[in-house]
Amino acid sequence: MESQHEVIKLIDISKHFIQRKSMFSSEKIVIKAVDNINLSVNEGEVLALVGESGSGKTTTGRLAVRLENPTKGKIIFEGTEITNLPLKIFNKKFRTKMQMIFQDPFEYLDPELKVYYLIAEPLIYNTDMSEQEIKNTVYQMMEDVQLTPVEDLTNRRPMELSGGQRQRILIARALILNPKFVVADEPTSMLDASTQMGVLQVIRKMQLKHKNSILFITHDMALAKYVSNRIAVMYKGKIIEIGNSKDVIANPLHPYTKALLEALPKLKPITSEKTVHILPEKKVFSYSYKGCVFAERCIYADERCLSEEPQLVEATPGHKVACFYFEKLNKIKD
Amino acid sequence: MLSSLQLNRIFKRKKAQKLALLIAAAYVVIVFIMSILANYIAPYNPYTVNLNQIFLPPSFKHIMGTDYLGRDVFSRIIYGARYSLGASVIAVALALFIGSIIAFTTAYIGGYLDRAFNVVMDTMYTFPLILIAIMIAFVIGKGFFNVAVSVAIAETPRFYRVVRSSVVSVKNRGFIESARLSNIPLRVIIYRHILLLVIPPLAVMSALTMSDAILSISILGFLSLGIPPPIPEWGADLSVNRSALLVGAWWALTFPGLMILVTSFAFLLISEMYNEITIKGAGEI
């Protein structure tokens, strides 16, 4: 059960990139990968960050563990502001408490190292545990993440293992120091369907056992519902809806969330033609950030949507949405 | 789709390549042994002048004839291996050592240091060898070691580039980021990887540079910028024996010339074949 104690809080976080318009012009364009978002993850909870590619979800995850620095905004971890902390101090005091489970189980494992060492490495460089203590911890962890038979696998190298096993090593590496906060960046998207649930169950089981707080990044709404307590939906760098998982899925308030749920493939044949309520994409991405980020694809957008940016407002307790017309669109009764 | 016939041809080519590598390697080894055991193999003293026996054609007494001073060409070639090959080896070793160290440290540190040295190395690479040799000869004079240094300077950028690209390629891999997340120092990772990554391209580059160096040493010798006579260096011998053209004494020029060509080509073959065999290119099954 999650408490209301905030483990990590992102305040007005933005990540902007400046690029020249083309090779020959000196005109600069700003790409707002993440724009003014506010997010917090409570102790023991799993917050899913859902979005498509280009939504900024991966960047947000990387900002949250300080793999990248924000252009603007503050990050508060367990009450301490860590945004501008010098790297040395950050690494010493906070690094081991904030970890990431990466998406790619091929690229993110050192091909030269054996499984045992891959999991033991963080312990070796961050604790004064004895060799025996390390061995015990690693073996226990391998059991926990179902990298079995343990004796057999400790001496293998990543390329001898399956995708699911490699992903388990990534999980073990991230969790071996028992971090308070973990970002899981689409941890199953590179795995075959039949092995995904195995890995997810491991993550879930570990989270229940150690009560880490998890920011679970995914593009799959169904997965988000299964794995998280709350869902935040991102579009073009902004959070446009956030609330309890069951609420957001049963009662999506934002047109984008609705479209996402309509488009999601369900395990049944199409009887009548599927309708997804969204406008087709325009051919060129305009770098003007005026009004609602979703306006150009929203079938309900009007003048106000094109010029004014909607803020997140609380529609029902715990369920926020950034849309001027959410009441009208959902016929919400108070 | 290829027929079995065509597939067989591809497999045969691989075999031929392996054979070529073997022959070239065997040749190089023989030449090396020859240079070391020159004292025992050479029939004559390469420095013995005999003005009565100028430009004698090849015979049983002198397998490759005599040169413009009556010296035995065959003996000069055998001893010459010491100097031509020796200077090349020193040049390549120097270039390898210096290029690698600079590349490793600056690429690992990155940032301005890396970019600065990149520019420096690119500039060095544009200097023609002859120019460098002239400058060195002017400043510290000619000689065996000096000519090796000239060639080394000319070839250092190649090794720098090879090592640097390996370091840079490792630096950007995903597991490096994962290591950062576990507070593992960058240098540990790079050490762990760089050796394995860098040895094959360095080996290829060394063979290639040897091929180049042999030619370069010879050219410098020919231009009298390198190893001075009467030392039996192959390139120098080409120069001093130029009067052979007037009297038709082809042996005094052909044999040293052939040695330069064949030895250089042998190293080239080694580097090419090693490349082909170890690095899987397109079309490799």
Next chain:
Amino acid sequence: MKESLLKIENLKMHYRTSEGDVKAIDGISLNIDYGEIVGLVGESGCGKSSLAYTLMRSLSPNGIIKDGRIFLENTEILSMPEKVFRTDIVWKMISLIPQGAMNSLDPLYKVEYQIKETLLAHNFKGDPKPLIDELLKFVDLHPSVLDMYPHQLSGGMKQRITILISMLFKPKLIIADEPTTALDVLTQEHILKLIRKTVKDLGISLILISHDLPIVVENSNKIAIMYAGKIIEYAATDQILKNPKHPYTVGLLYSHPDIESEKEEFVYIPGKPPSLKSNFTGCRFYDRCPIASSICKKEEPKLEEVSPGHYVACHNFDKVIKEIWNHSMKS
């Protein structure tokens, strides 16, 4: 009996490698009727993409067809002379939307040029403009895309262009190899909608190859499930959903959360598919199968019709129910 558009009989295709033969397709039979979508589902390494290239006879140099026949409207196309196949069949009767199609567009040339290039390569005669305009409308693209370079377009648009190119000669059969991978959910649905429209309005048949079972379920009339180079189950979509008869099929069906159901238990199939280089005895799914019996180890099950239109390759198909995976279901 209605004649099928495409009939594949016992197709076998191997890749020759220096480490032995990779048996990518090891005895596949399939029938495709007019105006239907047949889905081909399988996970990585099962050989499904190889099937696409075999049908187009455009395998890499080390791909060899070992056995089998393919009948396109009663004409056998594997034994057809190469030249005839290229002029009469490729792109005219069968065309392909290759995997990663969005990246198959040449970045150096404008879209219009690439479309015209394909037309020329297949001996199109006459004015292409009305054809291109008509197809652009069909795939829901504005004519201005013709004048653009691929990098100026979004992933969805590029995919629609490759679909357009596959339709240039109004083929009878289109093979779509993972047409929606790497696309977002919204774009994916847009593309699938276009594919459904193509089949419905133009009567073109389609082979939809994907590793994503829900997509195939939503869009196909019939589904073939591939495992380790073989088809292990083949039936109409609703039969696969209601009455799956192979343990692997059941595993796949219950392996992913469905947004509409509240269930919390899912199947996880431990292990990984066998390498296609191995020599197989018995059933290829033996190592991972929860109901494998002794016969499964010795004898390879054949794909047989166990109820009208429903084919399965399993010795124990009558014992297959959802509960066989209970040991690996946890919430």
